[in-house]
Amino acid sequence: MSSSRTPSLTPSRSPTPEPPIQPDHFYGAENAQHFPPSPDSDGRTWLDPDDDPMAQRGIPVFKPTLDEFRDFEAYMERIECWGKRSGIVKVIPPKEWTDALPALNSQLGKVKLKTPIEQHMLGRGG
Helix, strand or coil, X not given: CCCCCCCCCCCCCCCCCCCXXXXXXXXXXXXXXXXXXXXXXXXXXXXXXXXXXXXXXXXXXECCCHHHHHCHHHHHHHHHHHHHHHCCCEECCCHHHHHCCXXXXXXXXXXXXXXXXXXXXXXXXX
């Protein structure tokens, strides 16, 4: 009994990688409203943090849905690739979540900082 397999004529394809979560916008960069894919994007219509190794687009700002925000740790893991490039990300919580928070105005009015942190910059070298 010889079992010979005919090789497939169709090359096997690995699944297309899922694009990273896209920022809503980038903070602190000029033209922050309209960022086309970078020249290194190979025609993709989504942005990838690896296409901008110096993070010149600015700080990525994310606006998760309430479902995404419920598991905040998992959401942070999904946007970690952006933070590794820019050093910081901003996550704006969904309105439904912030609306459900109690008011803090009366509690914050009673807070007194006894010894606030002060930083004095001296010199010219930075």
